[in-house]
Amino acid sequence: MLHASSNGNIEDTSKSHSVVGNGATAEASQPQRFTFSPQPTIEDIRRLQAEFTDERDWNQFHQPRNLLLAMVGEVGEVSELFQWRGEVAEGLPDWTESEREQLAHELSDVLIYLVELAEKCRVDLPQAVLRKMALNRMKYPASKVHGSAKKYTEYKD
Numbered sequence: 341m342l343h344a345s346s347n348g349n350i351e352d353t354s355k356s357h358s359v360v361g362n363g364a365t366a367e368a369s370q371p372q373r374f375t376f377s378p379q380p381t382i383e384d385i386r387r388l389q390a391e392f393t394d395e396r397d398w399n400q401f402h403q404p405r406n407l408l409l410a411m412v413g414e415v416g417e418v419s420e421l422f423q424w425r426g427e428v429a430e431g432l433p434d435w436t437e438s439e440r441e442q443l444a445h446e447l448s449d450v451l452i453y454l455v456e457l458a459e460k461c462r463v464d465l466p467q468a469v470l471r472k473m474a475l476n477r478m479k480y481p482a483s484k485v486h487g488s489a490k491k492y493t494e495y496k497d
């Protein structure tokens with residue numbers, strides 16, 4: 341299992357998992373956690389969107405501010421799918437296939453614009469996210485905040 345370490349690097353912590361008979365790890369007995377496909381990477385998404393905009397001569401419209409507004413618009417479209425439904429359980433058990441696909445489209449729009457915004461702002465997003473996660477871990481030590489959703493500013497020491 342990959343883990344972002346405090347220095348911002350990704351470490352492989354899977355070696356600590358015990359291996360059972362057929363090569364499956366002991367983790368297999370735990371409830372299965374949802375995981376993403378390994379591809380496309382964030383860099384793949386950046387390149388595919390760059391090809392899409394180049395083919396249409398749309399870079400003239402894709403300045404940082406326009407991309408930010410477009411992304412926020414798409415976040416609004418995600419919100420629309422959730423509005424007035426009350427709390428929604430993990431896995432969206434009551435949603436139809438069509439609603440799930442709509443959500444997949446809108447989340448993808450957000451990601452596409454986010455990745456292009458990062459590119460146009462010269463933020464290397466995969467590395468930036470590792471640095472930010474390292475900061476998050478320092479700000480919220482698990483031993484201190486376990487089971488509490490308080491903001492770091494609310495802790496006395």
Ligand SMILES: Nc1ccn([C@H]2C[C@H](O)[C@@H](COP(=O)(O)OP(=O)(O)OP(=O)(O)O)O2)c(=O)n1
Nearest residue numbers: 389392393398401414417446448449450452453
């Ligand atoms: N100038 C544009 C227009 C679209 N797109 C791409 C990125 C998004 O993934 C998607 C957004 O397309 P729309 O603006 O048509 O938005 P929706 O797909 O959400 O359609 P609708 O607003 O009808 O739900 O297409 C883009 O890169 N640049």
